[in-house]
Amino acid sequence: xxxxxxxxxxxxxxxxxxxxxxxxxxxxxxxxxxxxxxxxxxxxxxxxxxxxxxxxxxxxxxxxxxxxxxxxxxxxxxxxxxxxxxxxxxxxxxxxxxxxxxxxxxxxxxxxxxxxxxxxxxxxxxxxxxxxxxxxxxxxxxxxxxxxxxxxxxxxxxxxxxxxxxxxxxxxxxxxxxxxxxxxxxxxxxxxxxxxxxxxxxxxxxxxxxxxxxxxxxxxxxxxxxxxxxxxxxxxxxxxxxxxxxxxxxxxxxxxxxxxxxxxxxxxxxxxxxxxxxxxxxxxxxxxxxxxxxxxxxxxxxxxxxxxxxxxxxxxxxxxxxxxxxxxxxxxxxxxxxxxxxxxxxxxxxxxxxxxxxxxxxxxxxxxxxxxxxxxxxxxxxxxxxxxxxxxxxxxxxxxxxxxxxxxxxxxxxxxxxxxxxxxxxxxxxxxxxxxxxxxxxxxxxxxxxxxxxxxxxxxxxxxxxxxxxxxxxxxxxxxxxxxxxxxxxxxxxxxxxxxxxxxxxxxxxxxxxxxxxxxxxxxxxxxxxxxx
Numbered sequence: 026x027x028x029x030x031x032x033x034x035x036x037x038x039x040x041x042x043x044x045x046x047x048x049x050x051x052x053x054x055x056x057x058x059x060x061x062x063x064x065x066x067x068x069x070x071x072x073x074x075x076x077x078x079x080x081x082x083x084x085x086x087x088x089x090x091x092x093x094x095x096x097x098x099x100x101x102x103x104x105x106x107x108x109x110x111x112x113x114x115x116x117x118x119x120x121x122x123x124x125x126x127x128x129x130x131x132x133x134x135x136x137x138x139x140x141x142x143x144x145x146x147x148x149x150x151x152x153x154x155x156x157x158x159x160x161x162x163x164x165x166x167x168x169x170x171x172x173x174x175x176x177x178x179x180x181x182x183x184x185x186x187x188x189x190x191x192x193x194x195x196x197x198x199x200x201x202x203x204x205x206x207x208x209x210x211x212x213x214x215x216x217x218x219x220x221x222x223x224x225x226x227x228x229x230x231x232x233x234x235x236x237x238x239x240x241x242x243x244x245x246x247x248x249x250x251x252x253x254x255x256x257x258x259x260x261x262x263x264x265x266x267x268x269x270x271x272x273x274x275x276x277x278x279x280x281x282x283x284x285x286x287x288x289x290x291x292x293x294x295x296x297x298x299x300x301x302x303x304x305x306x307x308x309x310x311x312x313x314x315x316x317x318x319x320x321x322x323x324x325x326x327x328x329x330x331x332x333x334x335x336x337x338x339x340x341x342x343x344x345x346x347x348x349x350x351x352x353x354x355x356x357x358x359x360x361x362x363x364x365x366x367x368x369x370x371x372x373x374x375x376x377x378x379x380x381x382x383x384x385x386x387x388x389x390x391x392x393x394x395x396x397x398x399x400x401x402x403x404x405x406x407x408x409x410x411x412x413x414x415x416x417x418x419x420x421x422x423x424x425x426x427x428x429x430x431x432x433x434x435x436x437x438x439x440x441x442x443x444x445x446x447x448x449x450x451x452x453x454x455x456x457x458x459x460x461x462x463x464x465x466x467x468x469x470x471x472x473x474x475x476x477x478x479x480x481x482x483x484x485x486x487x488x489x490x491x492x493x494x495x496x497x498x499x500x501x502x503x504x505x506x507x508x509x510x511x512x513x514x515x516x517x518x519x520x521x522x523x524x525x526x527x528x529x530x531x532x533x534x535x536x537x538x539x540x541x542x543x544x545x546x547x548x549x550x551x552x553x554x555x556x557x558x
Contacts, residue, residue: 064092065117067162069150071106075128076148084110084126084150091116091152108166110150120162123155123175127167169194171209178228179206182284184240184270186220186292191244191268198224199243199271205230208270222292224270234284235274241293244268271296307357308371309338309421312388312402313350316428320400321390327356329404334362337402354390355421356402375422379415381406387413387427 071077077097084092096109112120130148150166155175173179186192189211198206206226214221226234270292284290293299318340327335339355360369369377378386385406393401407427416423 064114065112065120065162066095067110067112067120067164069108069110069126069164069166070100071108071128071166072168074106075130077106077108077128077150078147081147082149084112084152086116086152086154092150094150108150112152116152116154119154120160121155121158122161123158124164125153125155125167125171125175126164127151127170129170173207173209173225173227179225180228180231180234180284180286181209181223181225182234183287183289184222184224184292185214185289186222186242187294189220189222190242190294192222192242192270193268196244196268196270198226199269200230200233200273202271205233208268222270232283233274234272234288236282236284236288238272238274238284238290239293239299240270240272240290241296241299242268243271243295273299306361306368307335307359308374310356310358311418311421311423312354312356312426313343313423314352314354314390314426314428315349316352318352318354318390318400320392320398321354321402322399325393325399325401327358327402327404329363332362334404335359354402356388375415375417378422378424382413382415382425386424388424389427390429392429 074097076082077094079094079097082094083090084094090113092110092112094108094110098107098109099105100107127150128148129151151170153171153174192208192211194208194210196208197204198208206224208222209225210223212221213219272290321337321340323337323339325337326333327337335356335358337354338357341353341355342351343353344351358374360367360374385408386404387407389403389405390400391403393399404424405427413425415425
């Protein structure tokens with residue numbers, strides 16, 4: 026009897042499959058782990074490669090490696106470079122449409138030299154996560170590094186300017202000559218009428234920006250020559266090269282609030298314009314002058330008692346044939362400069378000026394600087410003036426004017442110079458030359474006739490005569506001295522003369538008596554006189 030084998034199916038897994046199964050599980054786990062740790066693959070488009078090398082150029086966030094460049098290729102249109110990079114898994118979740126990338130290279134600018142370490146380590150790409158947004162894996166790199174990263178504390182504002190000037194991205198923002206921020210970007214407005222400039226002020230200095238803060242351009246070196254003389258301004262050497270903006274706040278007694286993010290401010294061209302900008306009311310007036318407007322320019326100040334109350338806005342020649350009041354000067358007056366707390370209408374200002382004109386108010390053109398020759402308009406009160414009134418017109422009013430005393434003096438000097446110019450100096454010179462020739466001829470003739478020798482002899486004889494005359498005068502003086510001694514009060518001669526004169530007087534008296542007797546008795550010489558007589 027032959028036993029038949031019994032075949033039974035074993036349902037257990039053969040030990041032979043244990044090793045392959047474990048190996049497969051490990052491989053799957055490693056694959057999943059590798060996939061999870063791989064992170065995200067992104068594409069960044071650059072305008073140029075900028076020394077980016079696949080497998081070497083790193084991507085950093087806050088100077089920490091967060092990725093590496095895997096491949097570098099040109100775009101299909103050859104206009105840009107597409108960089109494929111791998112971002113670490115722990116930061117890939119922060120990728121969004123607001124994420125920014127840019128290349129860090131050595132830079133030399135007005136602010137100084139930076140990123141010199143890349144000369145040794147090579148360039149790298151910086152990642153700025155930005156604000157939260159929709160996920161994307163394709164990005165456009167920035168051509169220039171931004172002025173600040175998204176998580177840097179501070180506030181952004183917008184400045185509206187008529188023109189950009191020398192400002193650029195990175196231009197500094199100053200507060201009392203301390204750098205507190207910089208320009209982050211700029212673009213034309215939608216209607217192309219002005220430029221929007223984005224600025225960033227870092228914390229804690231952003232608390233200095235208030236709703237009534239005023240910004241102005243301090244770019245470069247400015248020189249202005251006006252009626253007040255020459256002025257020069259420069260904020261700093263950096264602003265001279267790279268441009269700059271400064272701002273300040275209103276007076277402390279004026280209430281103001283902290284400016285919110287995105288607040289729009291007007292960018293004034295300079296600090297003087299900031300002061301001008303606080304006056305928003307102006308009315309126009311016409312002034313008529315004769316003579317010349319040389320030295321007076323548009324923008325020249327209009328002053329009242331040394332205070333600027335307006336400026337010259339236009340100069341016109343009304344008539345080329347008439348000399349009287351043919352030069353028209355249009356000025357703008359800002360009444361808020363006189364009374365800051367008021368906002369008068371044109372009718373109210375005209376009424377006030379009309380009373381002042383009746384009191385002698387006149388507009389006068391004066392020299393503001395004798396060095397530059399610039400002139401200004403001054404409103405002054407004049408005495409003993411012909412009564413005049415304010416002429417009110419539709420668009421502007423007319424103020425009476427008087428001529429400048431300096432111009433009058435210059436006109437008088439010009440008249441004197443004109444009279445001097447009329448003197449025939451050429452003819453006088455010719456006559457004088459003829460006279461000199463005649464004199465030379467006379468002198469030549471005298472020299473030929475030895476007139477000089479004769480004159481010398483005559484002079485010698487005259488000297489001798491004068492010596493004799495001096496001797497005679499000495500003798501006369503001696504004689505006069507003797508006479509003075511003779512007639513002196515205590516001299517003998519005077520005494521003898523006095524005695525002689527007394528005797529003569531007595532004798533004369535006796536003769537007079539004798540003559541009188543003869544007149545009475547002519548026969549007395551014959552018969553003699555009566556004894557009784």
